Amino acid sequence: MGEVVSNSCFEVFDKAEEPERCKCKGIVLNAYNNLRADGLSEYQAIKTVVPVLQYHHPSPFLEARNVVECWVFEQSQSAAH
Amino acid sequence: MTELEQRCIDAGLKMTGPRKTILKVLNNSNHLSVEEVYEKAKAIDSTISIATVYRTLSMLDELDLVTRQEFNETFSRYDTNLDHHHHLIDLDTGKVIEFQNEELEKLKEKIAEELGFELVDHTLELYGRRIKKKKK
Structure with missing residues (x-):
């Protein structure tokens, strides 16, 4: 059997112990959804909420952005199904 | 009628069907490229051509009703100049x-x-x- 590759956001974001159990995910997605409702594009909304995640879990911008993009994608997939 | 439509009329623009559709797309989204506006407008009105989108956005830009932004890309993106906040x-x-x-x-x-x-x-x-x- 080949190696199983995990694509979870937890693997990507190693600055926090359990980021997905932390309240920050809800806060970040809440801000993202509010900005999208205000008319911001996905690109602009993600860029704007990255500092929110960085506030809760200090990390480089690119790393934090990857996690936010992952959460946004997961949310869209959950909504689709 | 939206505020953007009213301002277009005030500026002397004739509100044709395609133009209304393009304005509707701009009102509902930010930072759209010409191609994105075209795709969304075409989904509403299949008769809209990309040339119409280009002409309309240029007119709106000249009338200062939209802002053309040059992101770090090879094309521009457009935003309406209403309700700045x-x-x-x-x-x-x-x-x-x-x-x-x-x-x-x-x-x-x-x-x-x-x-x-x-x-x-x-x-x-x-x-x-x-x-x-x-x-x-």
Whole structure:
């Protein structure tokens, strides 16, 4: 059997112990959804909420952005199904 | 009728069906490229051509009803120039508060002028935590 590759956001974001159990995910997605409702594009909304995640879990911008993009994608997939 | 449509009429633009569709697309999204506007408009009205989209956006740009932004890409993106406001994001809840402040707008223009520039565009996001009142 080949190696199983995990694509979870937890693997990507190693600055926090359990980021997905932390309240920050809800806060970040809440801000993202509010900005999208205000008319911001996905690109602009993600860029704007990255500092929110960085506030809760200090990390480089690119790393934090990857996690936010992952959460946004997961949310869209959950909504689709 | 939307505010953008009214301003187009005030500016002397004839509100044809395709133009109304394009304005509707612009009202519902930000930072769209010409191609994105075309795709969304075509989904509403299949008769719209990309040439119509180009012409309409150019007209709106000339009338200062939209802003053309050059992101770090090879094409432009367009935003409507209505209801300019900024966001204050609550770091503890994710709540987003929209605000407008005339003094802030004047200050930004003054800063640009002092540096020898005419302010063309800006973005500003505030991030904060609610001030907790101390219990007496």
